[in-house]
Amino acid sequence: METLRPKFQNNLCVVVLHTDDGEVGLGDAFFQSAAVEAYLHGHVAPLLLGQEDPSPEATVALLAPYVGYQGGGVEVRGNGAVDMALWDLLGKRTGRPVAQLLGGPVRDTIDVYNTCAGPDYIQQTSRQTSSNWGDAAGEYEDLHAFLTRPAALAKELYQEGLRGMKIWPFDRAAEASAGTRIRPRDLSAALGIVGEIREAVGMDMDLMIELHGLWSRQAAIEICHALEPFKPFWVEDPIRPDAIDAIGALCDEVGVPIALGETAMGRRGFLPLLQQGKISYATLDVQWTGGITEARKVASTADTFAIPIAPHDCTGPITLAACFHLSMSQPNALFQETVRAYLRTWYPQVVTGLPQIREGKATLSDEPGLGLQLVPGLREDDAARRRISRLDTARTSRP
Secondary structure, three states: OEEEEEOOOOOEEEEEEEOOOOOEEEEEEEOOHHHHHHHHHHHHHHHHOOOOOOOHHHHHHHHOOOOOOOOOOHHHHHHHHHHHHHHHHHHHHHOOEHHHHOOOOOOOEEEEEEEOOOOOOOOOOOOOOHHHOOOOOOOOOHHHHHHHOHHHHHHHHHHOOOOEEEEOOOHHHHHHHOOOOOOHHHHHHHHHHHHHHHHHHHHHOEEEEEOOOOOOHHHHHHHHHHHHHHOOOEEEOOOOOOOHHHHHHHHHHOOOOEEEOOOOOHHHHHHHHHHOOOOOEEOOOOOOOOOHHHHHHHHHHHHHOOOOEOOOOOOOHHHHHHHHHHHHHOOOEOOEEEOHHHHOOOHHHOEEOOOEEEOOEEEOOOOOEOOOEEOHHHHOOOOEEEEEEEOOOOEEEOO
């Protein structure tokens, strides 16, 4: 087991599984990368190394923690990265893309939308806060753009062929009040941004409003009501997804579709949300929910309740590839979130072979596994922090 923590993205931990016949499987984990690295080498490597062709499903059972499985903490995210790498290996051993191993593609392309982050978004710490939004300068700084020139950004994305964009103009107001209230001036300022986008591109652009689970129920209801005239495609995570009863009450009161789930954990975390019959979309994160093995079960559970999935991406290029393979193979996949700022800056510094996106649609290659190759330069000392666990030494080393 090899891990790489790129110095250009402090929150990313890339997992590389090596077999004794030279195959390589790739996965990644996002947030608390040093803690994930320590967990993988200290706990997972001794269990995993030396196993003969471990299957993803069997490994999920092997690595399942006794505590901590109800949340997307270090253990679950580390295990999720290993799960992705094992699916990648399974695809390479069988000569098939992961989408085929998941039952076969149900579509040739899938629509994508752009989450309007910048290249350095959520770079320094693991906190979802405006202090961690990154530098406002530079190319593809879509976060700064939606806050300061929303109409121009919307037109630019539209000209690229994108027909969906996600923004979060309410977050600073949530920070100011700890999410307990939305002041009239803050509400007006945020709605002004939404209004400029609608005026620039009309209803031809699906507009997703992200609230990051930062709000109390009453404040979230006020925001959702205020957004109703602008007809957002959805309002995402208005409150925490584990506040089940509050979510049901909110959905009963507002007239906008509600999307939830990037921080929900596995099919058991999604089930009570789906059983309410209130939410409209499930935005699972393939990595945070425990990997492809669990994400496939979440997708199937959502399909049972006639709820589309729209997998989350803001968490690494290998996870994004896994999302595409999942989405291509699931009949209830609606579209795939992407971050063009990542795809055009640091994602290509990690891997090659990412799905091709043109005119707002993504296409997978026929390459086996996840279709990715690690960028060789990532292993250089000045590019990433590298750590290896080997079976023959029964210890970890730091080359």
